[in-house]
Amino acid sequence: MTVTEDLVSYEDALAAFDPVMGLEVHVELGTKTKMFCGCSTELGAPPNSQTCPTCLGLPGSLPVVNAVGVESAVKIGLALNCEIAEWCRFARKNYFYPDMPKNFQTSQYDEPIAFNGYLDVDVEGETFRVEIERAHMEEDTGKSTHVGGATGRIHGAQHSLLDYNRAGIPLIEIVTKPIVGAGAKAPEVAKAYVAELRELIKALGVSEARMEMGQMRCDVNLSLRPIGREKFGTRSETKNVNSLRSVERAVRFEIQRHAAVLGGGGTIVQETRHFHEEDGSTTSGRIKEEAEDYRYFPEPDLVPVAPAREWVEELRATLPELPRVRRQRLQAEWGISDHEMQSVLNAGAIDPIVATIDAGAPADQARKWWMGELARRANESGTELSALPITAAQVARVCALVAEGTLNDKLARQVIEAVLLGEGDPDQVVEQRGLAIVSDDSALGAAVDEAIAANPGVADKIRDGKVAAAGALVGAVMKATRGQADAARARELILERLGVQG
Amino acid sequence: MTDLTRLTAAETAAKIASGETSAVEVAKAHLDRIAAIDEKVHAFLHVDTEGALAAARAVDGKRAKGEKLGPLAGVPLALKDIFTTEGVPTTVGSKILEGWIPPYDATLTRKLKDAGIVILGKTNMDEFAMGSSTENSAYGPTGNPWDLTRIPGGSGGGSSAALASFQAPLAIGTDTGGSIRQPAAVTGTVGVKPTYGAVSRYGMVAFSSSLDQGGPCARTVLDAALLHEAIAGHDPLDSTSIDAPVPPVVEAARSGDVRGLRVGVVKEFAGEGYQAGVMERFNDSVEMLRELGAEVVEVSCPSFTYALAAYYLIAPSECSSNLARFDGLRYGLRTGDDGTRSAEEVTSLTREAGFGPEVKRRIMLGTYALSSGYYDAYYGSAQKVRTLITRDFERAFGEVDVLVSPTTPTTAFPIGERADDPMAMYLADLCTIPANLAGNAAMSLPCGLAPEDGLPVGLQIIAPALADDRLYRVGAAVEAAFTARWGHPLLEEAPTL
Numbered sequence A: 001m002t003v004t005e006d007l008v009s010y011e012d013a014l015a016a017f018d019p020v021m022g023l024e025v026h027v028e029l030g031t032k033t034k035m036f037c038g039c040s041t042e043l044g045a046p047p048n049s050q051t052c053p054t055c056l057g058l059p060g061s062l063p064v065v066n067a068v069g070v071e072s073a074v075k076i077g078l079a080l081n082c083e084i085a086e087w088c089r090f091a092r093k094n095y096f097y098p099d100m101p102k103n104f105q106t107s108q109y110d111e112p113i114a115f116n117g118y119l120d121v122d123v124e125g126e127t128f129r130v131e132i133e134r135a136h137m138e139e140d141t142g143k144s145t146h147v148g149g150a151t152g153r154i155h156g157a158q159h160s161l162l163d164y165n166r167a168g169i170p171l172i173e174i175v176t177k178p179i180v181g182a183g184a185k186a187p188e189v190a191k192a193y194v195a196e197l198r199e200l201i202k203a204l205g206v207s208e209a210r211m212e213m214g215q216m217r218c219d220v221n222l223s224l225r226p227i228g229r230e231k232f233g234t235r236s237e238t239k240n241v242n243s244l245r246s247v248e249r250a251v252r253f254e255i256q257r258h259a260a261v262l263g264g265g266g267t268i269v270q271e272t273r274h275f276h277e278e279d280g281s282t283t284s285g286r287i288k289e290e291a292e293d294y295r296y297f298p299e300p301d302l303v304p305v306a307p308a309r310e311w312v313e314e315l316r317a318t319l320p321e322l323p324r325v326r327r328q329r330l331q332a333e334w335g336i337s338d339h340e341m342q343s344v345l346n347a348g349a350i351d352p353i354v355a356t357i358d359a360g361a362p363a364d365q366a367r368k369w370w371m372g373e374l375a376r377r378a379n380e381s382g383t384e385l386s387a388l389p390i391t392a393a394q395v396a397r398v399c400a401l402v403a404e405g406t407l408n409d410k411l412a413r414q415v416i417e418a419v420l421l422g423e424g425d426p427d428q429v430v431e432q433r434g435l436a437i438v439s440d441d442s443a444l445g446a447a448v449d450e451a452i453a454a455n456p457g458v459a460d461k462i463r464d465g466k467v468a469a470a471g472a473l474v475g476a477v478m479k480a481t482r483g484q485a486d487a488a489r490a491r492e493l494i495l496e497r498l499g500v501q502g
Numbered sequence B: 001m002t003d004l005t006r007l008t009a010a011e012t013a014a015k016i017a018s019g020e021t022s023a024v025e026v027a028k029a030h031l032d033r034i035a036a037i038d039e040k041v042h043a044f045l046h047v048d049t050e051g052a053l054a055a056a057r058a059v060d061g062k063r064a065k066g067e068k069l070g071p072l073a074g075v076p077l078a079l080k081d082i083f084t085t086e087g088v089p090t091t092v093g094s095k096i097l098e099g100w101i102p103p104y105d106a107t108l109t110r111k112l113k114d115a116g117i118v119i120l121g122k123t124n125m126d127e128f129a130m131g132s133s134t135e136n137s138a139y140g141p142t143g144n145p146w147d148l149t150r151i152p153g154g155s156g157g158g159s160s161a162a163l164a165s166f167q168a169p170l171a172i173g174t175d176t177g178g179s180i181r182q183p184a185a186v187t188g189t190v191g192v193k194p195t196y197g198a199v200s201r202y203g204m205v206a207f208s209s210s211l212d213q214g215g216p217c218a219r220t221v222l223d224a225a226l227l228h229e230a231i232a233g234h235d236p237l238d239s240t241s242i243d244a245p246v247p248p249v250v251e252a253a254r255s256g257d258v259r260g261l262r263v264g265v266v267k268e269f270a271g272e273g274y275q276a277g278v279m280e281r282f283n284d285s286v287e288m289l290r291e292l293g294a295e296v297v298e299v300s301c302p303s304f305t306y307a308l309a310a311y312y313l314i315a316p317s318e319c320s321s322n323l324a325r326f327d328g329l330r331y332g333l334r335t336g337d338d339g340t341r342s343a344e345e346v347t348s349l350t351r352e353a354g355f356g357p358e359v360k361r362r363i364m365l366g367t368y369a370l371s372s373g374y375y376d377a378y379y380g381s382a383q384k385v386r387t388l389i390t391r392d393f394e395r396a397f398g399e400v401d402v403l404v405s406p407t408t409p410t411t412a413f414p415i416g417e418r419a420d421d422p423m424a425m426y427l428a429d430l431c432t433i434p435a436n437l438a439g440n441a442a443m444s445l446p447c448g449l450a451p452e453d454g455l456p457v458g459l460q461i462i463a464p465a466l467a468d469d470r471l472y473r474v475g476a477a478v479e480a481a482f483t484a485r486w487g488h489p490l491l492e493e494a495p496t497l
Ligand SMILES: [Zn+2]
Pocket: A034, A037, A038, A039, A050, A051, A052, A053, A054, A055, A056, A168
């Protein structure tokens, strides 16, 4: 049901307008239990099998705060350079919706646990600071499946199915301050921010932040103002933009759409919009005639959260090295360009490479295999690099076998293939497939003699001093030994047999 | 032969423990009494005959095996229909939960069962505990055993009437603005609102979360103390539950020594609107405390004047949110789901049909008070008043050990008299609301009959938070002195039903 929208070209839009963005990212925490009850958060269970009186909102039930959820929120706040509240409360956000069992969401309102922070992101070699307004704790809603309508949305559906397994799963909502000054790079900045945030969340170990699983969801707010004007324009809110590429596309589309409306003398309606993966467009959702009144008030069923300063400092001291700092360090250590580092990041190869180096491989070798052969294999099978059935230790072993001369590159690729096929460790594969380089002179010598005998013309040329012709005989030796020969040694033997100095 | 329904809880437990009677005999005597008279009183919404007899048999079985019994094992109890009971209907006095069978027990229910207390059934109440007369029950009013044409108080009128008509020696109430104490006062029984957080709210259907508090109801101060001890204590399922030892309430109830105790009479609880006979009995009580060796002084709590107004902003605000979950989608009543209507329409029709007028009034009041643009003026200001009231209490408790006042300004009024006048109804809780706003402990116990109508009058005692034992010390002293003066417990004067 994509409605055709008038768009102006991106370049024309940017020539007249300055984009202002706001990004709201929801992260599902990876706690074992829900935010306010003891139910499991495991994904994929049968509908409504992970529920209890509290997350079903049964009369009389009460919430109890998940301490791990609070700890995760504080860690995220610290990693985002935020201040951590000394005392804050939960609040009820009141609105009716069937996937919300209590018809209010337990959230935080004017007392977020973390506030006033920033996250630096790199776009095309330039650093851009995204300021963080707040990070607050809340609970997820259940999941509605609307059946019988054309769109899968509630409008037009015959009936809806409700699954409350997700209801009460802890969420952290991270809200940026208005992002100004990104100009034409706005879509890239938005994407880089979400990507950096995802890396950070994963590094903290508080969530796997898999966007395709809905563990991280993004709302994109965008407005345009004529270049030179201070005052922000009216914004649209594009909901549930759930991949990095989509974030970029949604920003780009909305810039072009807003510019078309404003350029045509129209006004932007404040509304929520749906994003369409198929063509990267957005369409109008619900129009906010007046700001929705959620009647927030402090949650009387919960006591305030007061993170002790000593505890906050303890958590700060245990924070891991943050992803951007780590990338900068590794790039310097490996001595590679911004562009190469970006490729490594995009390929999801940082952790495997580091692990391979830790397992004893030289950095350039580790990078070569992960970014080369292994990246190609992952790409072919459509899996994540980290999901390939080979360990960093195995890759490091392959590197070692090459370095000691047991394998050449061609054999090494065969060993890797066999490891991926589950044939065992590199050493086992070498043994079982008999892949080691043949450098033993007697075995190799026989192959060399055969090659000379089979190619008398070439042998004569070499005897006449055309040493370069030896390559043809080496090739024959390699062919005969199915690539397992030590090519350098084979060349030496050939020249020796023919009485020529190499 | 002893009438088992006339015994106190402590006496009943002793007779069961000694084998003089059995828990089953006691349960049967009460079930028979309910069958005989509750048609007239209408204290119960649901009588759980099977469950009660099974619980009684379990107690008798334990005794037969020589297992140790708790101090209230085998004693019957009437449970306010606001606590969830696994497998037994829980309606909160509302049509919207008609037929709902909870899948879980409230913490309090569980504690009662663990103590071997026999739950006879669920008692009538104002819908969602909103009211002071039990007339707001969707299932019809309850009569006051002293005069069946009068109200038994509210919201816990079913529990107070069950006690006063000897259908149960123990009952459970909940007190948000006086719903334990005011019914106790107008039926000549004892009711205690413990310190906020003393008794778990898990499984107690919420009206106003920051004010609601479950508590014991009985015919004597000692029985109330025994029940208090059985139901109080920290509950990890209720974040607002107090994590501290239960005060020594039973010991205090057995002592009853008030010599040297400083008692404050709250100046603001008197004057216009207070029935003459109520003030007369109250003044007697103060005099009695003096005779018993207490030191009585007058104290002023000026902010109490605003308590009622603050209460009627805070309680409706919280209730407007707490009651949002009743949408007809997951449990309870569902109206208008004929296959043509949207979920939103069905929710709307269900709430229209399922909630009574007082509940709707409070949901609307609260929705308004929390609205953007009005929040600061209403909810915000009410919270400030709440702080002022807490400070008044703190100042007063700097001078005295307990405060006393009449529990309610008048005796039981006739059913229907205030039904159309919410403001008049709200005044019944004038003296009880401040203790809820500040989270203090408070008790009501009988202090005689008003001369003009011969109906019971309640004396309210208020203690600081966590000092619930003081209520029992003072209550036991007053109770003993009055019983000695009258020659019998006050309830002996109630008409026979
Ligand atoms: Zn749950």
